[in-house]
Amino acid sequence: MSKLFAIGIGPGDPDWIVPKATRAIQESSDLVGYGLYLDLLGDLGAGKARHVLPLGAETTRARLALDLAASGRTTALLSSGDIGIYAMASLLFEMLDRQLQGQENSPAWLDVELEVIPGISAMQAAASHAGALLGHDFCTISLSNLLTPWESIETRIHAAGCADFVVSFYNPVSKKRAWQLARARDILLSYRPAATPVVLGRQLGRDGQNLEITTLAQLSPRRVDMLTVVLVGNSESRQIRNGSRQWVYTPRGYSKILL
Amino acid sequence: MSKLFAIGIGPGDPDWIVPKATRAIQESSDLVGYGLYLDLLGDLGAGKARHVLPLGAETTRARLALDLAASGRTTALLSSGDIGIYAMASLLFEMLDRQLQGQENSPAWLDVELEVIPGISAMQAAASHAGALLGHDFCTISLSNLLTPWESIETRIHAAGCADFVVSFYNPVSKKRAWQLARARDILLSYRPAATPVVLGRQLGRDGQNLEITTLAQLSPRRVDMLTVVLVGNSESRQIRNGSRQWVYTPRGYSKILL
Numbered sequence: 001m002s003k004l005f006a007i008g009i010g011p012g013d014p015d016w017i018v019p020k021a022t023r024a025i026q027e028s029s030d031l032v033g034y035g036l037y038l039d040l041l042g043d044l045g046a047g048k049a050r051h052v053l054p055l056g057a058e059t060t061r062a063r064l065a066l067d068l069a070a071s072g073r074t075t076a077l078l079s080s081g082d083i084g085i086y087a088m089a090s091l092l093f094e095m096l097d098r099q100l101q102g103q104e105n106s107p108a109w110l111d112v113e114l115e116v117i118p119g120i121s122a123m124q125a126a127a128s129h130a131g132a133l134l135g136h137d138f139c140t141i142s143l144s145n146l147l148t149p150w151e152s153i154e155t156r157i158h159a160a161g162c163a164d165f166v167v168s169f170y171n172p173v174s175k176k177r178a179w180q181l182a183r184a185r186d187i188l189l190s191y192r193p194a195a196t197p198v199v200l201g202r203q204l205g206r207d208g209q210n211l212e213i214t215t216l217a218q219l220s221p222r223r224v225d226m227l228t229v230v231l232v233g234n235s236e237s238r239q240i241r242n243g244s245r246q247w248v249y250t251p252r253g254y255s256k257i258l259l
Numbered sequence: 260m261s262k263l264f265a266i267g268i269g270p271g272d273p274d275w276i277v278p279k280a281t282r283a284i285q286e287s288s289d290l291v292g293y294g295l296y297l298d299l300l301g302d303l304g305a306g307k308a309r310h311v312l313p314l315g316a317e318t319t320r321a322r323l324a325l326d327l328a329a330s331g332r333t334t335a336l337l338s339s340g341d342i343g344i345y346a347m348a349s350l351l352f353e354m355l356d357r358q359l360q361g362q363e364n365s366p367a368w369l370d371v372e373l374e375v376i377p378g379i380s381a382m383q384a385a386a387s388h389a390g391a392l393l394g395h396d397f398c399t400i401s402l403s404n405l406l407t408p409w410e411s412i413e414t415r416i417h418a419a420g421c422a423d424f425v426v427s428f429y430n431p432v433s434k435k436r437a438w439q440l441a442r443a444r445d446i447l448l449s450y451r452p453a454a455t456p457v458v459l460g461r462q463l464g465r466d467g468q469n470l471e472i473t474t475l476a477q478l479s480p481r482r483v484d485m486l487t488v489v490l491v492g493n494s495e496s497r498q499i500r501n502g503s504r505q506w507v508y509t510p511r512g513y514s515k516i517l518l
Binding site for chain 2 (some may be wrong): 010013014015016017018019020023082083084085086087089090091092093094096097100110114116117118119120121124125127128129131132133134135136137138139140141142146147148152155156158159160162163164165238240241242243247249250251252253
């Protein structure tokens, strides 16, 4: 049976790839992914056919991965972070769904054995580097309005604000758009304090990694790029300083009755 | 300098532990955790001092880990899943915070070098086993009202419903409480279709693992226990069947303009 692995490789460093994913990559003859992610694999990716497609060619990449697997080649489709979170796994199932509905002409896709292997997502890398900001109820919101109307995104930011969720913003800005993050900040500022801790995690686990702790009021889109994840604490989140070290965390609940 | 690692070991199987965590465990002389989690380590935990405290003794466990590290022993505090998500990392920082505020009498804690290493959380294990249900904006809500008033939890469920987030429920039931999950289901049913896909993931990555795909209307607390994570799709989530295989996924956005 033909096999397709959909694998999240985590933040970047092979030190963050689960052994299950490492073994699946070793078993694969063909790797499909954005060039940067394949480069991050280092030796693990050596000697395999590489199918590199540019960022933005997601649909083509999903089809290619299914086609390669359907042709009998054990294939790994790779993304950074968790491939099930704002990444390629959804698109694979969208493609299968379309085939099952007769909207594609690739019946061989249905014979592919699919396995999804999760990875450490950017929010987890950022939260753990900075402390424990995801310690209580949280939500994730993509600020890309390429596929989701901005009104829906704004509804979610308001919901996060009024229900006091910790929020992780994925795709916070792009080369073409920066106003969304400023708008998201302003919405959250109407619900929680200006001093609410914010974590900016950029390229964590890769060369050039950077972690910045700031506040909601001081969150500027100019300090954020496409490779940054933005975490905003809830109204209970706290920043502490121990000597030169800063940490941010969210307590487990509201009434600390067990202490 | 004394060292304390706070480590999430993922769902259970060592196959899901990131190499960074494995190395930290190897470097540690002392392991602190709930007995089950230490047992899951197998050979990796052999030959180390084990400090086992029962479930519920979280505060004692955090103090013990800090005390051991402060005494010069390289210590690993372990939890399943991601230690930063509904787990012990927050509590460590609460303890440090209390010490910094003079509410504890353990100044040596402030000399401990702390490192938090994330792991694959239960929602990621469940979503990946079942497809890609976390493919778009989602939130996590703990249904334990031990530390959070039920009114706050209910506010969050309503927010998740009206903003159409995919929802992962942690701590869905306990031996003492089951009504919360039924109430959560009923609230979400006021916002999204009865046929909304639901995933029940129990003990994934461990002996006795079980994955069930059902619908929101059919979600029964009787099929859920303390070791289960409950994932509820949003209004766009879909279930597909390919032969005997069922999958559930959430599409990337609302307008599939790129296909």
